[in-house]
Amino acid sequence: MTGIGVQTKNVISDENPQDGFRLLKQAGFSDVDFSLNGYLLNTDLYRNSLNQFFDRSAAELEAYFTPHKRAAKEAGISISQMHMPYPAYIPTAKKEVNEYLWNEVAPKSMQVCHFLECPYIVIHGFKLARYLGSEDAEWERTERFLDHLAPTAKEMGITVCIENLYDNVGGHLVEGPCCNVHKAVARIDGFNERYGAEVLGFCFDTGHANLVGIDFERFLNGLGPRLKVLHIHDNDGISDLHQIPFTFTKTRENRPSTDWEGFIRGLRSIGYQGTLSFETAPVLSAFPESMKPEVLGFIARIGQYFADAI
Amino acid sequence: MQIISIIRSIIDPNRPRQGITDLLRSGCDNALLDFAAVCPPDILEKVGKSDFKSTRYTAAAEDPKQLGGLMRGLTEQGRAAGLTFPIAKAPYTAVDTKRNDLTDRLLALALECIKICGAQGCSYLIVRPPMAAVGPTAKEGSDDPLEDAYSGFYLTLARTARENRVTILLENQCRDIGGHLVRGFCAEEREAAVLVDELNRLAAERYGSWTGQQDDYFGFCMNVGICNLCGQNMYDFATALGDRIKAVILRDCDGSSDASQLSFTCVKKGQPQTDWLNLIRGLRRIRFDGCLIMDYADTAAACSPILKPQLLALAKAQGDYFAWQIGMERMLAQYSSRVLFGAGNMCRNYMKNYGEAYPPLFTCDNNKSLWDTDFCGLTVRSPEALRSLPSDCAIFICNIYYREIEAQLKDMGLPNPIVYFNDEYMPTFYVDRLDAVTRKYDGQV
Numbered sequence: 229m230t231g232i233g234v235q236t237k238n239v240i241s242d243e244n245p246q247d248g249f250r251l252l253k254q255a256g257f258s259d260v261d262f263s264l265n266g267y268l269l270n271t272d273l274y275r276n277s278l279n280q281f282f283d284r285s286a287a288e289l290e291a292y293f294t295p296h297k298r299a300a301k302e303a304g305i306s307i308s309q310m311h312m313p314y315p316a317y318i319p320t321a322k323k324e325v326n327e328y329l330w331n332e333v334a335p336k337s338m339q340v341c342h343f344l345e346c347p348y349i350v351i352h353g354f355k356l357a358r359y360l361g362s363e364d365a366e367w368e369r370t371e372r373f374l375d376h377l378a379p380t381a382k383e384m385g386i387t388v389c390i391e392n393l394y395d396n397v398g399g400h401l402v403e404g405p406c407c408n409v410h411k412a413v414a415r416i417d418g419f420n421e422r423y424g425a426e427v428l429g430f431c432f433d434t435g436h437a438n439l440v441g442i443d444f445e446r447f448l449n450g451l452g453p454r455l456k457v458l459h460i461h462d463n464d465g466i467s468d469l470h471q472i473p474f475t476f477t478k479t480r481e482n483r484p485s486t487d488w489e490g491f492i493r494g495l496r497s498i499g500y501q502g503t504l505s506f507e508t509a510p511v512l513s514a515f516p517e518s519m520k521p522e523v524l525g526f527i528a529r530i531g532q533y534f535a536d537a538i
Numbered sequence: 539m540q541i542i543s544i545i546r547s548i549i550d551p552n553r554p555r556q557g558i559t560d561l562l563r564s565g566c567d568n569a570l571l572d573f574a575a576v577c578p579p580d581i582l583e584k585v586g587k588s589d590f591k592s593t594r595y596t597a598a599a600e601d602p603k604q605l606g607g608l609m610r611g612l613t614e615q616g617r618a619a620g621l622t623f624p625i626a627k628a629p630y631t632a633v634d635t636k637r638n639d640l641t642d643r644l645l646a647l648a649l650e651c652i653k654i655c656g657a658q659g660c661s662y663l664i665v666r667p668p669m670a671a672v673g674p675t676a677k678e679g680s681d682d683p684l685e686d687a688y689s690g691f692y693l694t695l696a697r698t699a700r701e702n703r704v705t706i707l708l709e710n711q712c713r714d715i716g717g718h719l720v721r722g723f724c725a726e727e728r729e730a731a732v733l734v735d736e737l738n739r740l741a742a743e744r745y746g747s748w749t750g751q752q753d754d755y756f757g758f759c760m761n762v763g764i765c766n767l768c769g770q771n772m773y774d775f776a777t778a779l780g781d782r783i784k785a786v787i788l789r790d791c792d793g794s795s796d797a798s799q800l801s802f803t804c805v806k807k808g809q810p811q812t813d814w815l816n817l818i819r820g821l822r823r824i825r826f827d828g829c830l831i832m833d834y835a836d837t838a839a840a841c842s843p844i845l846k847p848q849l850l851a852l853a854k855a856q857g858d859y860f861a862w863q864i865g866m867e868r869m870l871a872q873y874s875s876r877v878l879f880g881a882g883n884m885c886r887n888y889m890k891n892y893g894e895a896y897p898p899l900f901t902c903d904n905n906k907s908l909w910d911t912d913f914c915g916l917t918v919r920s921p922e923a924l925r926s927l928p929s930d931c932a933i934f935i936c937n938i939y940y941r942e943i944e945a946q947l948k949d950m951g952l953p954n955p956i957v958y959f960n961d962e963y964m965p966t967f968y969v970d971r972l973d974a975v976t977r978k979y980d981g982q983v
Contacts, residue, residue: 319969361819361966362773394769398809400793402769410728440769441712441720465718466794478717485718 230538232531233259233308233505234524236296237266238512245296249303255521256528259308259503260300261457262344264337268313273329276321282313282332286339297344307346308503309389309431309457312337314352316373319359334377342384348457350389350431351377353405357395366405367415374419374428381427389431389456390416392447394439394468401439401468406430409450416454429456433507435463435470438486445487448494455500459507460534462486470510473530492537500538504531539865540624541857542568542831544798545612547838548850551575554612558619564850566857569616570831571626571660573598573651576608579632582640598629602646606654613658623660625707625785625829626651630666633722633796634714641668645691649698656702662784662829663699664707664759667691667723688723689737696741696755700748707759707784708734710775712767712796719796721768724758727778734758734782757784763791763798763833766812776820785829786821788860800834800849801856818963821864830864832857863963870896873932873955877901879943880936881908881918883972887961888936889914890968899931904946924952934959 234257240248252260267281284292300307316329341349353370357363374388381388390412393404406412412430419428430451436459437444448455463469464476465485478485506527515523543566549557561569577598584590585599597604613623628651629644631637648665655663667688692706699706710730713722724730734756741755748754760783765772776783790799793811804811832853841849862869870876870892878885878901885901893915900923901916903909908918924933924947932955935943940958947956970979 357771357773358815359967359969363771365966397793397813397815398804398811399806400766400769400811400813402766402793402813403771403774407771408774438718438720441718441725441767443721443726446726476718481716483716485716487715487720 230501230535231259231306231308231503232257232528232535233261233306233503234527235261235263235311235505235507235509237263237509239509239520239524240296240299242292242296245299246302249299249305251521252524253303253305255524256532257305257524259306259505261459261505261507262296262307262310262346263509264340265311265313268333270314273313273315273318273321273325276325278325278328282328282336284336286336289336289340290343293340293344300344306503307344309348309350309505310337310341310344310346312349312351315355316351317354317356317369319356330373330376334373335380338377338380338384338386341386347385348387348389348429348431349381350391350457350459352393353390355393355395355404357405363405363408363411367411370405371415371419378419378423378427382423382425387426387429387456389429391431391433391459392436392442393433394436401466403440404436407437407440407442409447413450413452413454430454431457431459433459433461434473434486434491435459435461435468435507438463438465439468441465443487443490445490445494445497448491448500449497452498455498455502457502458505460504460531461507470508471514472508472511472527492534495534496538504534506531539827539861540568540829541566541854541861542570542625542829543850543853543857544570544831544833544835545572545575546798546835548835548846549575549612549616551609551612554615558612558616558621560847560850562619562621563847564854566832566850566854567620568622568624568829571609571613571623571655571658573605573609573627573647573654574629575612576605577629577647579630579635582629582631582643583635583637585640585643598647599643602643602650605647605650606657609654613654617658623658625662625664625831626655626658626660627664628666631668633712633719635669638669641691644668645694648695652695652698652702652704652706655704660704662705662707662757662759664709664785665692665695666709666711689733689740692737692756693740693744696737697745699755700741700745703748705757705784706755707757708737709759709787710761710764712764719767719794721770725764725768725770727770727775730758731779731782734779758782759785759787761787761789762812762817763787763789763796765817766791766793767796769793771816772813773816773820773823776817776826777823780824783824783826783828785831786826787831787833788857789833798833798835798837800837800853801832801860803837815963818860818863819965822866822963822965825868826864830857830861863960866960866963867892867895869957870934873930873957875899875928875931876934876957877924877927877931878916878934878936878959879903879921879924879947881905881913881916882937882974884936884938884959884961885916886914886968886972887964888934888959889916891964891966898934899927901936921946921950924950924954927952927954929953930955932957936961 394401395404461470711723712719791797881903
């Protein structure tokens with residue numbers, strides 16, 4: 229049976245993870261996407277601001293996340309995917325920031341992933357095309373980063389997942405890394421062949437795809453079994469809003485302006501068996517706190533609809 | 539490269555004289571023969587319905603053979619005045635069309651357009667597929683684009699195209715998902731390239747080749763507005779299609795609402811909302827030298843007729859600018875030797891991107907403190923050093939004060955070609971910039 233998941237961000241607290249996991253179980257979720265990126269925010273990184281969270285040793289990190297692991301198990305929730313802090317490289321940052329991201333944050337994220345028995349970790353490819361001239365040149369840099377992670381991934385049985393991203397041109401969100409399915413397929417296959425293991429996979433982000441007009445069904449059909457995890461969320465086609473599916477319309481007919489039918493057909497066509505995971509943490513900060521159980525329940529119900537339709 | 543103007547909102551086919559004159563006076567002597575001017579999408583949407591009323595504006599939609607007559611005033615007066623029509627566009631349905639019964643009518647219209655193009659010496663005809671709104675290039679679940687009905691539609695045009703020596707251009711399209719425009723027919727560059735190649739192969743098998751080249755029958759028209767609406771990487775788009783691209787429709791929009799605005803007018807906080815950088819990088823990389831169609835119909839429609847001549851002149855200047863940017867490397871290759879004027883960021887960018895292929899002898903600068911120093915592997919000299927150059931050595935101005943420096947060089951009485959270089963759309967960029975005062979790079983301690 230296909231699992232239904234959601235981000236831990238805005239639900240699971242470090243002080244009392246039991247309550248959050250219980251709430252998710254009651255809402256109808258079977259899985260979570262562990263928001264490790266919440267411990268080192270991209271907004272801080274872009275300001276050259278590093279906190280000390282990843283200064284902890286691997287043992288200290290394991291101790292820090294032991295209550296989370298225990299609470300998830302007690303609630304019957306699987307930690308089936310995780311988001312590594314991003315970006316992993318900032319072209320305009322000081323050298324020591326990038327070295328820290330590369331040598332401390334990334335390897336320790338892998339260790340946390342392994343400790344939490346999570347099979348997939350999602351990373352962001354480097355956004356360097358403006359400087360390097362092409363997406364292909366940009367990918368070479370991302371591939372170096374993946375080569376840095378791959379031996380550990382293989383040893384730990386983790387699949388690192390690249391995600392379709394966007395870039396920004398004058399406030400207009402356009403294609404970023406990993407938006408070309410043909411390239412993604414060739415790269416994943418080549419990478420895995422080189423390592424003799426499934427160390428690289430794909431995370432399809434519906435919201436990012438919608439922003440750049442990607443044909444969901446064709447993209448998913450192109451990915452096939454390389455699709456390992458999902459970031460399901462909705463937007464108006466203009467801003468990366470991470471909202472609940474089916475909530476955006478643009479015409480008086482009030483039909484959804486995101487191609488959810490194509491999404492379902494694509495997943496059905498490739499026989500997707502993975503978790504239907506929602507990346508909708510901003511929804512929880514938009515609704516009143518007192519409505520959180522109902523909002524989570526509604527998101528889980530949409531997940532169940534997708535599962536039934538697929 | 540041919541700079542070509544659209545006619546919509548510029549030339550009225552029913553009374554074309556003033557529009558033709560305005561266009562020619564702007565310096566643009568090429569126009570897109572847009573058959574939608576006499577057979578627009580909104581009329582096609584209604585044709586054949588019970589409440590459809592015939593008027594003089596509906597004649598071509600009802601009877602495709604009327605197309606030639608309706609365009610005759612424009613073509614005859616245009617040609618007499620010196621206007622040429624290197625490329626045309628067949629009538630098409632709107633992206634949100636509800637009509638799925640117009641295939642035969644669109645086919646008849648396209649065939650008629652081909653014949654008119656043949657008679658007019660027009661080499662290319664852009665033909666959108668029927669029901670462009672409903673699907674991508676290939677059928678659902680199919681790996682073979684030729685299984686798609688569109689292939690049959692286009693192949694039906696091939697023989698008439700050959701008889702009239704007209705190349706049919708496929709164009710990237712959107713489709714409508716509840717009012718949100720996403721990638722449709724031929725919007726994925728690799729699949730579009732496969733489709734063009736396969737159509738050419740099949741057409742050549744059936745009807746033979748005109749000249750022995752592979753691309754006689756079909757080519758591609760890259761619509762920049764569609765790429766922008768779909769947030770596409772235009773460098774990848776252009777380079778994947780390569781020399782299949784015979785025409786580029788250049789238009790601006792905000793990336794979410796479909797519009798044909800003058801380039802560089804859709805901006806937010808001082809930044810363009812169209813990715814001109816990747817577009818120019820891509821077209822420069824493939825050495826594009828085809829039809830550059832300036833589509834600013836919505837800007838023209840909103841513009842007062844009193845200001846229209848100035849608008850047309852600006853559009854023509856933009857076309858020339860794009861052609862210059864796209865042809866930058868060709869321009870560098872024209873000269874056997876060269877020096878630079880300027881020892882700042884633009885010089886640095888020149889050396890990073892073109893220094894190896896087109897090495898300058900030296901650079902010069904008005905800043906005395908830089909003379910006889912090295913910068914990016916070049917010796918910086920006084921402008922007086924330019925007097926010793928052979929007369930065919932080009933001086934590339936690498937400084938945004940182009941006109942000021944050009945006047946300085948002209949005042950010196952130098953016989954050398956004076957050429958503008960520009961680094962707004964370089965193949966690559968440095969992450970940091972040189973500070974003009976400290977001569978240090980950003981972040982350099």
